[in-house]
Amino acid sequence: MDTKTSPLAQLNDPSLLKTDGLINGQWVAGSSRFDVHDPATGQKLADVANLSPQDAEAAIAAANAAWPAWKTKTAKERSIILRKWYDLLMANQDDLGRIMTAEQGKPFPEAKGEVAYGASFVEWFAEEAKRINGETLPQFDNSRRLLVLKQPIGVCAAITPWNFPLAMITRKVAPALAAGCPVVIKPAELTPLTALAVAELAQRAGIPAGVLNILSADAANSIAIGKVLCASDVVRHISFTGSTEVGRILMAQSAPTVKKMSLELGGNAPFIVFDDADIDSAVEGAFASKYRNAGQTCVCTNRFYVQEGVYDEFVTKFAARVLTAKVGNGFEAGVNQGPLIEEAALVKVQRHVDDAIAKGGQVVAGGKRLSSLGSGQFFEPTVVAGATADMLCAREETFGPFAPVFSFKTEQEAIDAANATEFGLASYFYSRDVGRIFRVSEALEYGMVGINVGILATEHVPFGGVKQSGLGREGSHYGIDDYVEIKYLCLGDIQK
Numbered sequence: 212m213d214t215k216t217s218p219l220a221q222l223n224d225p226s227l228l229k230t231d232g233l234i235n236g237q238w239v240a241g242s243s244r245f246d247v248h249d250p251a252t253g254q255k256l257a258d259v260a261n262l263s264p265q266d267a268e269a270a271i272a273a274a275n276a277a278w279p280a281w282k283t284k285t286a287k288e289r290s291i292i293l294r295k296w297y298d299l300l301m302a303n304q305d306d307l308g309r310i311m312t313a314e315q316g317k318p319f320p321e322a323k324g325e326v327a328y329g330a331s332f333v334e335w336f337a338e339e340a341k342r343i344n345g346e347t348l349p350q351f352d353n354s355r356r357l358l359v360l361k362q363p364i365g366v367c368a369a370i371t372p373w374n375f376p377l378a379m380i381t382r383k384v385a386p387a388l389a390a391g392c393p394v395v396i397k398p399a400e401l402t403p404l405t406a407l408a409v410a411e412l413a414q415r416a417g418i419p420a421g422v423l424n425i426l427s428a429d430a431a432n433s434i435a436i437g438k439v440l441c442a443s444d445v446v447r448h449i450s451f452t453g454s455t456e457v458g459r460i461l462m463a464q465s466a467p468t469v470k471k472m473s474l475e476l477g478g479n480a481p482f483i484v485f486d487d488a489d490i491d492s493a494v495e496g497a498f499a500s501k502y503r504n505a506g507q508t509c510v511c512t513n514r515f516y517v518q519e520g521v522y523d524e525f526v527t528k529f530a531a532r533v534l535t536a537k538v539g540n541g542f543e544a545g546v547n548q549g550p551l552i553e554e555a556a557l558v559k560v561q562r563h564v565d566d567a568i569a570k571g572g573q574v575v576a577g578g579k580r581l582s583s584l585g586s587g588q589f590f591e592p593t594v595v596a597g598a599t600a601d602m603l604c605a606r607e608e609t610f611g612p613f614a615p616v617f618s619f620k621t622e623q624e625a626i627d628a629a630n631a632t633e634f635g636l637a638s639y640f641y642s643r644d645v646g647r648i649f650r651v652s653e654a655l656e657y658g659m660v661g662i663n664v665g666i667l668a669t670e671h672v673p674f675g676g677v678k679q680s681g682l683g684r685e686g687s688h689y690g691i692d693d694y695v696e697i698k699y700l701c702l703g704d705i706q707k
């Protein structure tokens with residue numbers, strides 16, 4: 212790390228910069244290292260332990276050994292430790308945000324916002340830990356009593372993406388720990404530093420050795436570690452957030468051991484503007500939904516559908532709003548559009564934009580890569596009007612700052628277009644008509660529907676998708692369900 216210019220040279224607590232993996236409470240250097248870079252500048256930030264399948268086996272064994280003591284703590288004892296972890300995450304919000312902006316690129320205020328969002332899952336499940344209730348059932352025979360217990364499922368594995376390097380970890384780890392399960396985490400190779408800092412704070416909070424383990428690894432070792440986690444009969448649950456393609460691989464690899472799986476996968480969100488919508492509100496919601504994290508979130512709108520009567524007004528106002536965006540290094544004041552995470556992301560966005568133009572789309576804002584800015588990994592926030600269903604952006608997740616705007620005539624046409632995808636994560640629409648709001652909400656084939664809003668996630672709502680966007684729900688009181696097993700007790704001879 213170039214200590215003179217690296218953003219990580221300005222940490223309030225430099226000891227949060229961890230570069231080794233964590234197994235059984237020990238920082239592990241691994242047999243090789245891999246580099247982590249700043250996507251805004253291309254500068255090397257650190258080299259990190261490249262842990263191996265053998266390290267994964269060791270982490271699974273450590274988690275399994277730590278499980279009995281962790282699950283026999285009382286719910287209150289686990290809750291207190293989780294609350295302490297939450298307090299430490301928030302006390303170190305600036306440093307965690309700085310590490311995140313350095314390795315992921317999102318603007319510093321947005322990164323600090325993610326720290327608070329991710330910490331809120333720890334706060335929420337510190338409380339939920341005390342509400343994992345069983346029940347008694349009416350007996351069918353008076354000599355019997357019937358009970359239901361909820362018990363921790365066992366060793367859990369978490370594999371997480373780069374776009375929310377903190378929140379996607381805590382959204383899995385917090386319910387697991389609350390339920391009494393130990394975890395083995397494999398963070399994204401592009402953003403391991405945030406994950407390791409979060410683990411350091413977990414140790415400081417009193418999470419015992421072996422209960423939380425972090426396997427930092429490069430792309431090749433991530434695949435090999437994934438195979439170990441999937442094949443292990445000790446690992447009873449895998450929670451994965453990432454692409455649908457990888458989700459399918461993990462499901463197939465886990466089939467021989469019949470694991471419970473929580474999958475938060477790809478999206479292709481529609482954003483529908485009806486002619487009875489508040490257009491100014493729709494424009495603000497559209498900007499928030501499309502350009503958060505430079506378009507690199509699973510719930511970012513991928514397709515805008517605008518009813519004919521308000522199409523020109525929406526496109527004009529939306530383009531004007533997009534042109535106010537400021538692109539640059541996430542540490543620069545006023546920047547709200549950071550870099551894309553890697554070269555492949557730029558190539559995909561350019562391919563979608565070029566394809567849309569080639570098929571008749573008209574660029575009304577942005578449209579090109581900013582190759583001379585910093586690392587060259589920046590793309591102008593872009594809006595294309597005249598989008599059509601034959602374009603790549605209609606069926607592929609762009610995962611970048613490109614907004615294609617389609618038009619439609621009737622309500623049913625909009626619903627059919629919105630549902631014409633194998634994905635079903637988030638969806639959005641703007642309308643002031645109460646009948647339409649219920650008709651469209653009930654007809655959209657998505658796990659989540661934003662109505663007159665562009666951002667809908669928070670810790671106490673069930674986050675997740677249908678169809679090929681995933682299985683299960685994260686956050687909310689539903690979020691604990693994947694980390695417990697339900698056991699039925701039938702107690703006889705009560706009359707003796």
Ligand SMILES: NC(=O)c1ccc[n+]([C@@H]2O[C@H](COP(=O)([O-])OP(=O)(O)OC[C@H]3O[C@@H](n4cnc5c(N)ncnc54)[C@H](O)[C@@H]3O)[C@@H](O)[C@H]2O)c1
Pocket residue numbers: 370371372373374375379397398399400430433434435436437438452453454455457458460474475476477478508509608610636680681
């Ligand atoms: N539904 C959600 O909540 C959600 C949230 C964030 C991202 N995503 C999706 O994730 C994708 C972008 O994130 P990404 O590029 O990190 O996804 P990705 O699937 O490429 O990688 C996600 C994680 O899986 C690991 N991985 C990749 N291949 C693997 C394999 N064969 N075995 C084991 N691990 C493997 C990676 O190292 C990383 O840690 C987008 O499709 C986005 O929609 C979904």
Ligand SMILES: O=C[C@H](O)CS(=O)(=O)O
Pocket residue numbers: 374375507508509510668674
């Ligand atoms: O993209 C990943 C996140 O799940 C998006 S959100 O912050 O939870 O809405």
